[in-house]
Each structure stands twice: as C-alpha cells, then as structure tokens.
Amino acid sequence: MEFENAETAKKVLDSVRLDNGEWISSRLEGNRIMCEASSDSIGGLLHTAEDFLACVALAEKMMKKNCDKCAILPSESHDDGS
Numbered sequence: 001m002e003f004e005n006a007e008t009a010k011k012v013l014d015s016v017r018l019d020n021g022e023w024i025s026s027r028l029e030g031n032r033i034m035c036e037a038s039s040d041s042i043g044g045l046l047h048t049a050e051d052f053l054a055c056v057a058l059a060e061k062m063m064k065k066n067c068d069k070c071a072i073l074p075s076e077s078h079d080d081g082s
Contacts, residue, residue: 001033001035003031005031006028006030006031009032012033012056012059013028015063033056035052
C-alpha cells in the first residue's frame with residue numbers, strides 16, 4: 001500500500017502492527033507498507049486481508065482526522081495578536 005509520505009506509512013504501520021499476529025507480516029519501504037499474508041484456506045486468507053485493510057483504512061482516517069483537529073489555520077487569531 002502506498003501513502004503520501006514515509007511518515008504517514010510508518011504511523012499507519014505502527015498502529016496496525018500489533019494486530020498482525022501470525023497471519024500477516026508487514027514492513028515499511030519508504031512511503032509503502034509491504035505485506036505478506038498466510039492462512040489455512042482461501043476464505044481465511046480473504047478474511048485476514050479484509051481485516052488488515054479495514055484496520056489500515058481506520059488508522060489512516062483517524063490520523064488524518066487528528067491532524068485536521070490539531071492544525072492551526074491561517075485565519076485563526078491568537079489572544080496576543082499574532
């Protein structure tokens with residue numbers, strides 16, 4: 001999976017890595033997360049992949065949402081006039 005930058009990819013990978021268990025191995029390559037999945041059956045592999053992708057999507061969404069909340073917009077003013 002490719003992300004906009006290496007920092008985003010690392011944060012997403014760090015967020016989901018704990019849930020990988022023995023079914024998914026993942027590593028960071030620049031702005032990409034590389035994964036290998038295994039399962040005893042095709043159905044299990046599909047379930048593993050869907051689960052992992054859902055966790056990645058949620059981690060990326062939450063990271064973007066948190067970043068938006070923390071950003072100071074140019075139109076905002078401070079009490080000290082800056």
